[in-house]
Amino acid sequence: MSHHILELKDVHFSYPDGIEALKGISFRILHGESVGLTGANGSGKTTLLMNLNGQLLPTKGGVSIGEIPLNKKTKQEIKRKVGYVFQRPNDQLFMPTVYEDVAFGPVNLGLTPEQVDERVKSALETVGCLHLSHRPPHRLSEGQKNAVAIATVMAMKPDILVMDEPASNLDPKSRRQLINLLKRFEHTKIIASHDLDLILDVCERCIIIKDGKIAADGPAEEILLNKTLLEENNLELPLSRQNVIYKGLNLKATKAIPEKGLTT
Amino acid sequence: MHMADALLSPAVGGTFWAGSIGAIAYASRKLRENLDDRLIPLMGVLGAFIFAGQMINFTIPGTGSSGHIGGGMLLAVLLGPYAGFLVIASVLTIQALFFADGGLLALGANIWNLGIYPCFIAYPLIYRAIVRNGNTPRRTIIASVLSVVIGLQFGAFSVILQTKISGITELPFGTFLMLMLPIHLAIGMVEGFITAGVVNYVRTLRPDIVENSEGIKVLSSGSSMKKIVIVFSVFAILTGGIFSWFASTYPDGLEWSIEKIYGKSEVPERQNPISGIVSKIQKKTAILPDYSLPSTSKEEEKPSWPAVDTITSLSGLLGGIMVLVVVVIFGIGMRVLRKKMRKT
Amino acid sequence: MTFDSEYFNIGYLDSLSYKDTFVHRLDPRVKLLVSFVFILFVVSFPKYDLSGLMPFFIYPVFLLTAGDIPLRVIAKKVIFVSPFALFIGIFNPLFDTSVLLTLFGIPITGGWISFLSIIVKFILTVSTALLLIAATSFLGLCEALERLKLPRVFVIQLLFLYRYLFVLLEETFRMLRAKDARSFGKRGSEIKTFKRLISILLVRTVERAERIYQAMLSRGFRGEIRMLRRHTLRVQDFLFALFSVSLFYVFRHYNIVSILGETLGRTLR
Numbered sequence: 001m002s003h004h005i006l007e008l009k010d011v012h013f014s015y016p017d018g019i020e021a022l023k024g025i026s027f028r029i030l031h032g033e034s035v036g037l038t039g040a041n042g043s044g045k046t047t048l049l050m051n052l053n054g055q056l057l058p059t060k061g062g063v064s065i066g067e068i069p070l071n072k073k074t075k076q077e078i079k080r081k082v083g084y085v086f087q088r089p090n091d092q093l094f095m096p097t098v099y100e101d102v103a104f105g106p107v108n109l110g111l112t113p114e115q116v117d118e119r120v121k122s123a124l125e126t127v128g129c130l131h132l133s134h135r136p137p138h139r140l141s142e143g144q145k146n147a148v149a150i151a152t153v154m155a156m157k158p159d160i161l162v163m164d165e166p167a168s169n170l171d172p173k174s175r176r177q178l179i180n181l182l183k184r185f186e187h188t189k190i191i192a193s194h195d196l197d198l199i200l201d202v203c204e205r206c207i208i209i210k211d212g213k214i215a216a217d218g219p220a221e222e223i224l225l226n227k228t229l230l231e232e233n234n235l236e237l238p239l240s241r242q243n244v245i246y247k248g249l250n251l252k253a254t255k256a257i258p259e260k261g262l263t264t
Numbered sequence: 265m266h267m268a269d270a271l272l273s274p275a276v277g278g279t280f281w282a283g284s285i286g287a288i289a290y291a292s293r294k295l296r297e298n299l300d301d302r303l304i305p306l307m308g309v310l311g312a313f314i315f316a317g318q319m320i321n322f323t324i325p326g327t328g329s330s331g332h333i334g335g336g337m338l339l340a341v342l343l344g345p346y347a348g349f350l351v352i353a354s355v356l357t358i359q360a361l362f363f364a365d366g367g368l369l370a371l372g373a374n375i376w377n378l379g380i381y382p383c384f385i386a387y388p389l390i391y392r393a394i395v396r397n398g399n400t401p402r403r404t405i406i407a408s409v410l411s412v413v414i415g416l417q418f419g420a421f422s423v424i425l426q427t428k429i430s431g432i433t434e435l436p437f438g439t440f441l442m443l444m445l446p447i448h449l450a451i452g453m454v455e456g457f458i459t460a461g462v463v464n465y466v467r468t469l470r471p472d473i474v475e476n477s478e479g480i481k482v483l484s485s486g487s488s489m490k491k492i493v494i495v496f497s498v499f500a501i502l503t504g505g506i507f508s509w510f511a512s513t514y515p516d517g518l519e520w521s522i523e524k525i526y527g528k529s530e531v532p533e534r535q536n537p538i539s540g541i542v543s544k545i546q547k548k549t550a551i552l553p554d555y556s557l558p559s560t561s562k563e564e565e566k567p568s569w570p571a572v573d574t575i576t577s578l579s580g581l582l583g584g585i586m587v588l589v590v591v592v593i594f595g596i597g598m599r600v601l602r603k604k605m606r607k608t
Numbered sequence: 609m610t611f612d613s614e615y616f617n618i619g620y621l622d623s624l625s626y627k628d629t630f631v632h633r634l635d636p637r638v639k640l641l642v643s644f645v646f647i648l649f650v651v652s653f654p655k656y657d658l659s660g661l662m663p664f665f666i667y668p669v670f671l672l673t674a675g676d677i678p679l680r681v682i683a684k685k686v687i688f689v690s691p692f693a694l695f696i697g698i699f700n701p702l703f704d705t706s707v708l709l710t711l712f713g714i715p716i717t718g719g720w721i722s723f724l725s726i727i728v729k730f731i732l733t734v735s736t737a738l739l740l741i742a743a744t745s746f747l748g749l750c751e752a753l754e755r756l757k758l759p760r761v762f763v764i765q766l767l768f769l770y771r772y773l774f775v776l777l778e779e780t781f782r783m784l785r786a787k788d789a790r791s792f793g794k795r796g797s798e799i800k801t802f803k804r805l806i807s808i809l810l811v812r813t814v815e816r817a818e819r820i821y822q823a824m825l826s827r828g829f830r831g832e833i834r835m836l837r838r839h840t841l842r843v844q845d846f847l848f849a850l851f852s853v854s855l856f857y858v859f860r861h862y863n864i865v866s867i868l869g870e871t872l873g874r875t876l877r
Contacts, residue, residue, distance in 0.1 A: 268696075269730070273652070312775070312813075369647045465804065466807050
């Protein structure tokens, strides 16, 4: 029986201006699971994510990572365990070069220069950006920035990887590279995204949030192919699963649309 | 109104570099003492913000000419004097490097002219004084316009002094004044209103950004004010007299280096080339009240230029204010010094 | 309301700074100090000594050529920033009317000579500043400043500013374009629009700073930022420094131009 690694118990969160963004969220995530988190804009996805690594603290209810409950005192410790990849890579890459950005986390963990170097190189290697070590971040493409941003978090060797809209600014090729990368990760993953195809591709489980509450929680394949459920939550079927009319031919894709040779 | 290297002499440029570096060191130290970590990314991006803001040219109503903001006062309002000063200094540094706005030697003077006066004089003495009794939109406008205008006048006047003391230009002091000050008065008014407009508008969106919190941002508490005043009087002394003291204690080394830079033929036959330069400076600054400029030209014969009355009254007024300020600063500084001496 | 076309130039100078030439490989501290000394020598020339300045062109020319930097970029920029110096300098011929020399029967006043001197000094100093950054990455310069004992807080500020400069310039540019698309050329109250734009940009900037701060905290930030040391002084750096400064000294104290002129005149006869 794999032990749970992340647990939320009746979590509520209200912003200082009074808006209640989370109204009682509870779920458990097991070690090694990859979970997609989706919902309409304003449903509370980002707020929920921010409650997972201590950026925000629940106003009611509790979050625990492993055996450690999240509170003011344990915030720092939790941050070591939860790697948070922000939505906009520009917010995350603030050092003069890629190397120093990826090294930022390990250095703050108190590792020796040799250990830091090892972590940086292996993290950059994993995301395929080792050759960019000495570039300044403003000289990277969006896809490269995304990859490096992930590396900055990976270098800290977190137990859980939390990602907020990882593919939003990517061109198709970079997006595909990202998906392949994520599939290779063995970490526990929580990915908030509008890109339902990505979630379908990468995650086994999917949680839908609506108005600060959980609307659905189950295997990704079931939830994301349930047209009614999705539409109730202001979502749609993943694009790859929608009916495609091409040159008068009605195609219903099952796994993926073949690249060459469309058959009737 | 950026200074340019070509209009500076090494002595003047070097002096103001020393002053600016001292100010940067001072502001850095003050920030270190109680640095709010949040400031690190905030100062950086606000610097980029001011930089970007300066690249937008708008037409000034009524004149048809285009202008852009300076930003020193806005930064002081948002960040407090120390952080604000560092940010404006960083913006000017990058401009000097990438835009060649003046040059590397003039950068020291520019940081002084565009940073010290708004952040350490106008902001604490004028802006905060007015706003302290109620941070209303109207007071913001008054405070803003007054402090920006005065800060800018000081800055422009500094440019004139720096240029004249360097001795590269033939422009008579009076004409120079007439050229620079009115224009910068207008620019100051525009920027003052813009600064106030921004502060007031941002207050409606995010009041926490423009509300001044305690701690490093506030420079109005008695002790820190006096320290600023001391620092300023130190610099005033530096530009006036410290060089001669230094020269008398280390004649050989300094003399050799100045000689090497100026060339033997240039340095007058004196025991102390530094004191020679300093006395030249003093002679020229003494021009303010009554003198007419000694020069190789016959400018007095030109009737079309402003009459002597304008020169004396305008420069007299400004010179008088500057002297008063220096005297007050010196006086307060002396008092604090005496207080400290009495305690030990 | 227009966005300065200079915006595009920063990126260009930045990209030039990553080249790999002898000049680029020199230690940034050395380049910075030598350039500064150069400027001091240049501006120390008395106002009528025009010819003595000429040999000094060797330094910017060296940086330009050995650094593979296109002349046009530098020239355009020098011209672009010349107005203030020109404006002040042009008064010299107006006020200084004593004739200093006669050339082909035309009397030339001291005013014109000093004006030209200002121009030459301007070109020398401004081009050197530009070439310095074109031949040394900004990061390298910041490292040089830190190792020359400039306060850390300030150096980090420079680095952060630079990092987000491009981001903010682009954001501003987009805002202006969006505003222009809805302006239809009408010139309403420009300043009022400007105030609005700047205010919104300011709020967005502060929000961005908050996100960056959260990102820093999420990676364990506790107040210290550590950066790599990339440069060490080598023999080339020392030699370069020694040679350049000696050269400047010679130029300043020996009237190379007249010596050459005389020898040429003698040989021609």
